[in-house]
Amino acid sequence: MAQVHDHSELFPEVMPPEPEKATLEGKNKFFGIWFFLGGETVLFASLFGVYLALKNSTAGGPSSQELFGLGLVFIMTMLLLTSSLTSVYAMYHMRNNDFKKMYLWLGITGLLGIGFLACEIYEFAHYITDYGFTFRSSAFGSAFYALVGFHGGHVLFGICWLTTLLIRNAKRGLNLYNAPKFNTFSIYWHFIDVVWVFIFSVVYLMGKVG
Amino acid sequence: MKDWLSKFRALVLFGIVALVLSACGRENLTALDPKGYGAEVSLKLILLTTIVMTSVFLVVIILLIIVLVRFRRKKGEPLKNVPQVEGSKTLEAIWTIIPIILVGIMAVPTVVATFQLADTSDKDEHININVTGYQYWWHFEYENEEIATSQDMYIPVNKKVYVNLISNDVLHSFWVPSISGKLDVNPENVNTMFIQAYEEGVYFGKCAELCGPSHSLMDFKVVVVSEEEYEQWVNDMKSFNSQELELDAVAAEGRDLFEEKGCVACHATDSQNFVPGQKPIGPDLTQFADRSRIAGILHPTEENLYKWLKDPESVKPGNKMTGAYPELSDEEIEKISAYLMQLSPSEVTAASKE
């Protein structure tokens, strides 16, 4: 746990093997994001619980079987899963101190995320215009939009975060000060993916089964 | 200082003892003097757990006193170094195992009693009363009897009675401490429990879930009568017709005013138009003159009825009658009161039991 004594040490010629955890700040960030995600797990669980308790309370409105189509959800799933892989690539290149490649893969990650969000917006618009199914229609509607929308909000936040990171560090190269930041983002992004796995299984697939 | 303190403590102790002895509260309200099955079962557990826990407390306090007497540093005693003990496996095992046993002693009867009280398999063989909680009053509909009443619930003594609770607005809780523990009155689902009263009398019911400004005034009564009286009461209620009542002139005018002023929009005054399951807007006044209280809390006197009709808000803040009817002159109130005081279908009343 060596204290860094001079800021220049944050920019070493050769990066240590795990640049994201080499400094105390980096280590703190690494643990901090994980602990945060521990809390997020409970956060999403609460929303899942609410959804499961209310999913049959359609109040005469459309039910999950009538609403959900699997095609779009499959595409969304593939987009997000792939973005998870691309961010793994980015971290791989970070550990190899290859700044350009890391940027490339992070960029692709962001684009896939945007694609996912676009699909989701299209899906919601479709439900609202074609079925009149809004978050005011029924308790089911409220619970559905709350859960899926909350996840969508997390994706949106992730994209904004990534964009800020990419713009800010574009000219700086990789160093011990910003490596933890990229890593933190990547962990967050994987988590969003994990949540989606449960959403497509519990909301869409189970909703289709009934 | 010391002297004063110990005197004070003695006084406190005396006060507490006096309080305990002075009775366990008002009869027909207290949970400590059960007059029904549920309250009896609960009290048994209350006593059991109190005894177990008091003995635990005594152990703790005795240990504490011993420690303080033996190991207290006296005034002026120099600091010294004492052996630094790490712990003791035996001791720690003891105070892990004994509490586990004590918890078992309390848990087993609890679980047994839980299932006893929750057994509703014979529901259809008994009287069923569908109770609706409203901000700030109670409605009782007797299943299969075509009658309903509000505020006072009549039940026969020593008979199992099922109450099926639902709320018309927000959460309430149905509690008659002397007869049974409470059960919440939820807006989304019917909660069922049975009660059984051991003695005739009028028992105090309370709303136990915060439901708005007049939560503390949402009282009701359970009137426990003999079996024959119960039959009689039901029949009287069924056959009562307020339109055919022989009334003096004032009361008859009151009956007309009751319609004119729109009271009928919310209040029923007989069982003739009874529709099962229909939710009224205001309390059923069919047996208003037999009520033990007006609006659940006021003694049934002319002045109190005047007070209620003049300004219900001053009696029950936030009640749903305020502002729902045109203002009444004193004369009109007098007439309406005269009419309401005639609404007495049965000889069997709360007053006869109090």
Added chain:
Amino acid sequence: MATTAAAKRSFWEFIWDYLTTVDHKKIAHLYLAGGGFFFILGGIEALIIRIQLIKPENDFISAGFYNEMITMHGTTMIFLAAMPIIVGLMNAIMPLQIGARDVAFPFLNALSFWLFFFGGLLLNLSFLFGGAPDAGWTSYASLSMDSSGHGIDYYIAGLQIAGAGTLMTGINFIATIVTMRAPGMTYMRMPLFTWTTFVTSVLILFAFPPLTINLFLLMFDRMFGTAFFNVALGGNQVIYQHLFWIFGHPEVYILILPMFGVFSEIFATFSRKRLFGYTAMVFATMLIAFLGFMVWAHHMFTVGLGPVANAIFAVGTMAIAVPTGIKIFNWLLTMWGGQVTINSAMLWALGFIPTFTIGGMTGVMLGSNVADYQYHDSYFVVGHFHYVIVGGSVFGIFAALHYWWPKMFGRVLNETLGKLTFWPFFIGVHLTFFVQHLLGLMGMPRRYWVFLEDQSLDLGNLISTIGAFLMGVGAIIFVINIIVSAFGEKAAADPWDGRTLEWAVSSPAPYYNFAQLPLVRGLDPLWIEKMEGNGKIPAAEPLGDVHMPNGSIIPFLMSIGFFISGFGFIYQTDNVYWYLALYGGLAFSIALMIIRSVKDDYGYYIPKEELEKALEGEAK
């Protein structure tokens, strides 16, 4: 510090210093001041409640206002008084106890405080702007949906903002304890207060998200017309109750576990003996936290969950008595064979044992669900939880304040006044709350604006009110003590002959805490050095420059942004222009967040020479 910057600073510099500070010790001061303020507020509300209940059918305050009083009393005491004071103590002491120079995220630490502060401010401003929340501190959905006006909206916005701060504190403390322990400070050498801080932070991390979600659902229902709790559209308010208590029960352990830590330190120090059964104490803490997540439905025994659920939760609840009992007996045995000095701090600790045990007794009695059908929502419950909260958390807070006051403020509190605080308060607690158990059994439900005449409830309520005023007397004497002691003599580094690391630095601690990180050789490191070494903690590193974080005004400004957008949320249902406040405030805060993450902040260094000078000064 006295040797460096000249003591004379202008008032505004002083204010600016606190507005921008990221130093955990100064943030602790802020927490204590803020929490203390809200404690007095909540206490005054309690006195108003008790005055209203002094006699039957009293009309001291109106029914609506009474409901606002109990709601604000409960909410203020729990979220704005007890928790912040506890977090303040953790902030002040925990980094010192593990030999760290600060917490893991000093900036977030400041942000947490300001979020709490502005959240609490927002909540209390409701009194000025048309009515406070009035649906109880639990704010159950059916009633809180029904409640008119904006009171409940203030509750939602205020708690949401303050809650976010608390959640960050939790993460911050966990990270601090995981990564920043001094060399040699293994987990099983951490003082118990640090342990309980750790476990409490974990509880915060897992308990607050359900509350956050619950408040969101309520907010959407009230402000945007969703149907989570709207029965007509298939909603279900029991969900609210579940989510609230999934948060709410761990919350009560958030209030008590840190105090278990405090008492462990105090009993050990003033018995001059090592904590009896240290390992068992650590595991009992974890066990309480673990079980604490599995018993929430004991607040819902009467909801109609069915016998299976009720039975499971009843047994689970009673089981918590076992680890708690382990603690009680371990404390008693810590004193056994020791040399027990009774001073103010110790008095509170000794008073805690019988008082909390009574509260725990009644807790276990409540846990028997069939008995709870009678107790629930009656004054018996009010009696129970004040016994544990006041007898546990508040006694703990007083004990901790007396114990650590020298370390936090450099002055020892006056002993005589300390004892004078304790006695009225202690007697008052038992007068007020003991009779409440009886009142409950005699048929008095809680949250009752008035109790009716002729129900045999008069005497009990009168006694209860008298007791409350005695507590008030105690509290006032404490305030006097603070003022008097501010002019008292300066505290030594180690006034109690302490055992843990915080007593190895000067009182108050220098802003960098440790010039050299300490080397820890065992449990109770300072005691070990006093017994086996030269009485000084050995250093784990050579003297060198010390890295420090920069102060920042951003946390303060960001919180103001959220504060403003809170108003926007509350009033946007009345008038669309309020969206300006909503989005304006939010945009302001987000902009600051971006600035913070884009602007590099490497902190600064205290040069070695300055530390050398300070150390020499200390040696003199």
Added chain:
Amino acid sequence: MTDTKVNNMSKESFRRQKSREEMQKQLISFGLMIVLTLVAFAVVAMDTFHKGFVIPFLFLMAIVQAGFQFYYFMHLKERGTGMAALLIYGGVWAAFLTLAGLIVISWW
């Protein structure tokens, strides 16, 4: 001097080698995740299985995928991450309890 440098170099190439192997494992787990997803979608799309089988099956698929994410993508199996894992499991435990509590209210 040069010695240590060479030493460093070979250490470095060793590390690179390892992380390339790591990458391969991650690719494989990605492939598995895709397969799991396909199977889950297929089971629902075919519509031939009984509900009582499909729902637990979907849960299982989701949990396995989450495991891959945590351990392969998020490096939870690396050294020094014990506390992170512990708290995630704590979160999962609290999440499980929350879910159980909310789901049973529609049963009881």
